[in-house]
Amino acid sequence: MDEIITPETCDYTSCYCEENVWKLCEFVRTERTARLEELFVVFISNGNRTVPLWKQKSGRGDQPVIWDYHVVLLQIRLHSSSLVYDLDSELSFPCTLKLYAAQALRSDHNIKPAYHRKLRVVPADSFLLNFASDRSHMKNSDGSWRMPPPPYPPIRTTESQMNLEDFISMSPAVGWGRVFSLDHFLQRHMGDSSSSSSSSSAAASSSP
Template sequence: MEETRITPSRENCDYTSCYCEENVWRLCESVKTERTAPLEELFVIFVSNQNRMVPLWKQKSGRGDQPVIWDYHVILLHVGPQNRSLVYDLDSALSFPCSLELYATQALRSDRQINPAYHRCLRVVPADSFLLNFASDRSHMKNPDGTWKMPPPPYPPIHTAEAQMNLDDFISMDPQVGWGQVYNLDQFLHRFLLDSPTAASS
């Protein structure tokens, strides 16, 4: 079934490889500017763990059915009416968007058969909070000699009045750090697949 997008088509989204946090920031900004959905229905999801080694399947950079091991990854979740949750992942080989049910079974899968060192945690940040607080000077993408590991986006770095760089606070899965709420994979899926949208925003 074709899903109704609240963003431009995948081909028309701002996208820079290896800058998933900024790609999602631009998606949130687009929704806010174009008013295609209430911002309170949107959540930015950082996927990582203490070891910064998390597998995701069905990624465009993957080979066959092998997972890609990211240090972290960022996706956008839209919790719409009737708790209809859609995932926007510009790095996924799945449709854009796709249902959370499909993303869960195809891309996230389960931690139960995975070495505990690779178990996923998810930091869920309301989109308005992400737009207000996120900052990155892109220093994490520079080599010691100052060259880029991967070419940066063409627009200026994202910063706030208070911060030039706080990406690590979003990647961290310490619930005492940063913004939003931290879940393990089972908790996240229970919350956003089974609970109501109002519960998800509390």
């Protein structure tokens, strides 16, 4: 999959990361560039909607960008490194989960609890089947767009026109998939979280 998909082949609209990933999953399903069961959509957020990520294109130097939420695609491969697809990252597309953890996620150990990350991991087939957004979260009170929307129609299902909040929420009681702390996520998918912890100490002074 990583040899076939490039940023240029992806549908991309700035500030609509959830839809960018949905379209990427749809491309994989249509073109069969990978086994869909290898793919997982990862929502990164917390109860405060303040999550730092490094190596983002909208960042400045080594300062993190504070998102209310962010969405990436994770490809778990049995016989080689897992890969992360993040169209908003300065890192390679894709990059290994190990590199993404060390450079983009880093660690919660040196930042204030209000900025600690949680991750909702949703199988790609479930995301394609259940996700819906009418993009109302991107409109101002007067109905104008905060950021221009994608050119294609809003994504909806027969059951819903808008359930984005169920994916952004980090409450295990709602939504699809499983919710992890950052440490638990890295321990599950990398075996340990030390690779991210060590790299964050150098950036502690610039962390939230």
